[in-house]
Amino acid sequence: MKDLQDYIDHPKVDAHNHLNLGMRYASYLHWAGAPIPNFPRPLDGLDEMHSIISNYTRPRCQTPDDVVDLVDMSINDAINDGVKILEGSIDIGFVIHFNEDTELFLRSITDIVNKYADKIEIRPELGLGKTFDKDKISRWAPELIESRVFKSIDLYGPEVQNGIEEFKFIFDQAERLGIKKKAHVGEFSDAKSVRHFVEFFELHEVQHGIGAAQDDSVLKFLANQKIRCNVCPQSNLMLGAVPSLKDHPIKKMMDAGVRVSIGTDDLLFFGKTVSEQIFDLVSQGIITEKDAVQLLNEGL
Ligand SMILES: [Zn+2]
Numbered sequence: 001m002k003d004l005q006d007y008i009d010h011p012k013v014d015a016h017n018h019l020n021l022g023m024r025y026a027s028y029l030h031w032a033g034a035p036i037p038n039f040p041r042p043l044d045g046l047d048e049m050h051s052i053i054s055n056y057t058r059p060r061c062q063t064p065d066d067v068v069d070l071v072d073m074s075i076n077d078a079i080n081d082g083v084k085i086l087e088g089s090i091d092i093g094f095v096i097h098f099n100e101d102t103e104l105f106l107r108s109i110t111d112i113v114n115k116y117a118d119k120i121e122i123r124p125e126l127g128l129g130k131t132f133d134k135d136k137i138s139r140w141a142p143e144l145i146e147s148r149v150f151k152s153i154d155l156y157g158p159e160v161q162n163g164i165e166e167f168k169f170i171f172d173q174a175e176r177l178g179i180k181k182k183a184h185v186g187e188f189s190d191a192k193s194v195r196h197f198v199e200f201f202e203l204h205e206v207q208h209g210i211g212a213a214q215d216d217s218v219l220k221f222l223a224n225q226k227i228r229c230n231v232c233p234q235s236n237l238m239l240g241a242v243p244s245l246k247d248h249p250i251k252k253m254m255d256a257g258v259r260v261s262i263g264t265d266d267l268l269f270f271g272k273t274v275s276e277q278i279f280d281l282v283s284q285g286i287i288t289e290k291d292a293v294q295l296l297n298e299g300l
Pocket residue numbers: 016018156184207265266
């Protein structure tokens with residue numbers, strides 16, 4: 001058994017990290033100045049998580065500097081974990097904090113990428129919330145994607161299928177420009193929905209996708225199509241998507257030949273880095289040391 005430090009020292013990717021919530025709680029608390037009560041704690045699914053976001057983290061973020069501070073903290077905590085490539089999502093809604101000035105928003109992101117270039121490769125990802133103002137998305141997304149500042153896009157929000165066609169044009173644009181396409185699916189939803197999202201948006205990668213493990217034919221589909229799932233076991237545990245780590249299907253997915261990487265999702269809420277999650281999986285006998293090396297090397 002290796003020490004946690006061995007996993008930290010190994011270069012790695014985090015391809016599932018929401019940069020406004022990607023820092024340790026200690027980092028956030030020092031910056032925010034006011035605690036989130038009874039936190040961190042296991043949550044009853046995404047609804048409880050979103051009520052904490054609405055009541056605490058979102059109101060605390062108002063200005064361009066606030067957005068940059070949050071992203072900075074997330075990047076520094078990723079660097080401390082030995083992450084060398086960070087595909088971190090920045091929500092399109094943050095354009096609001098830049099007085100709806102998309103150019104200023106893009107410039108700030110480019111500045112962040114350049115600032116850390118010698119320590120970590122930041123690949124900004126455009127985060128698209130299903131529940132965000134559709135008019136604003138239609139207005140901003142094409143320009144933001146056209147800028148090439150974003151290396152990938154990710155659609156997230158309630159895991160429902162109705163309404164997803166309204167986002168198809170953005171994925172089509174990303175396809176034309178050769179930008180990586182991802183979406184959140186199969187966190188709580190089933191294998192069929194994972195396959196549907198992959199086919200409908202022609203996804204390159206799935207954020208979560210653990211629902212696929214309920215159907216061997218969908219695992220085979222993902223393996224054959226070489227669709228990577230950026231899985232976040234600690235998030236799944238803390239949100240109740242799996243009853244325990246031992247029940248997590250990551251090993252089943254890997255053994256079926258599905259490409260898997262480990263992501264933090266929201267370190268602020270879930271508290272475990274990529275290295276810590278891999279260490280836990282090995283320590284609890286859920287994956288082998290060989291699997292751990294494969295996870296660490298994924299995407300490098
Ligand atoms: Zn996520």
